[in-house]
Amino acid sequence: MAWRAKHLLGIEHLGPDEITTLLDLADTYVDLNRKRHKHSDALAGLTQVNMFFENSTRTQASFELAGKRLGADVMSMAMQASSIKKGETLIDTAMTLNAMHPDLLVVRHPHSGAVNLLAEKVNCAVLNAGDGRHEHPTQALLDALTIRRSKGRLHRLNIAICGDIAHSRVARSNIMLLGKMENRVRLIGPPTLMPSQIDHFGVEVFDDMHEGLRDVDVVMMLRLQRERMDGGFIPSEREYYHRYGLDQAKLDNAKPDAIVMHPGPMNRGVEIDGELADDINRSVIQEQVEMGVAVRMAAMDLLAQAARATPTEVMA
Ligand code: NCD
Helix, strand or coil, X not given: CCCCCCCECCHHHCCHHHHHHHHXXXXXXXXXXXXXXXXXXXXXXXXXXXXXXXXXXXXXXXXXXXXXXXXXXXXXXXXHHCHHHHCCCHHHHHHHHHCCCCCEEEEEECCCCHHHHHHHHCCCEEEEEEECCCECHHHHHHHHHHHHHHHCCCXXXXXXXXXXXXXXXXXXXXXXXXXXXXXXXEEECCHHHCCCCHHHHCCEEECCHHHHCCCCCEEEECCCCHHHCCCCCCCCHHHHHHHHCECHHXXXXXXXXXXXXXXXXXXXXXXXXXXXXXXXXXXXXXXHHHHHHHHHHHHHHHHHHHHHHCCCCCCC
């Protein structure tokens, strides 16, 4: 079994063998989660603390369920009501929690790099549940598991990631993961929503959906992330939907068995047609949510095993 990482901060730090190990283990958790009794004791006796400094529905719920199904003591902090509001810094909050000996710390934060910084200060395993526009590793891993189960493989596929790439940590983590597993990645979207350093990504770039979607196996749609926009990136939502929203006519350019994905939360009629999102013959959006719990169980299980293998020293 290949797993070396002490923290799950990003896809950037994982090797293809570690990704495969995690997905293989997640497959077994998918089976467990479909049983009536969904319990294992992989994390029994361990404490998991969730700190979400940004709103979240599916990510927070699935980390919480994942920990509970593996027998951990799980606490989700209400960050809105925390001492951060009284001026305490992120690091002080983390150090306070650290003194309570958690084993796993799950963190979402609006600033890119904040979770990496925190991981340097605490002596437990840290999982990045999304930091700014930087990385969202468990999302890329659950997307990978969804693709692998649906397509029967995770290599040599044509995958289009469409929409607001510039503000998306989901896109960044997916580009890295899919590249490491030797897929061909295309990015489709308006030039205003493409990251500036696009040349370094090893991807093809399109600004026309019909052209970009030609013969792809997977279509991954992204939300327009208005909370990260500080100006007019698109003319209007109507115009955006017309050019970049996924509907049946645009999808007809893809392979006949192409799957449609979206990390959620989705804006129906802005980046995707509502009926297409619900079409169980094309859309795997609900499967993505299901895979999310299994992938987070696998990630926490592997980090707990790694910690058992090399106990960290208590920091001074
Ligand atoms: C994504 C996120 O938070 O980055 N959502 C998620 O985790 N399911 C994508 C988004 O917010 O658009």
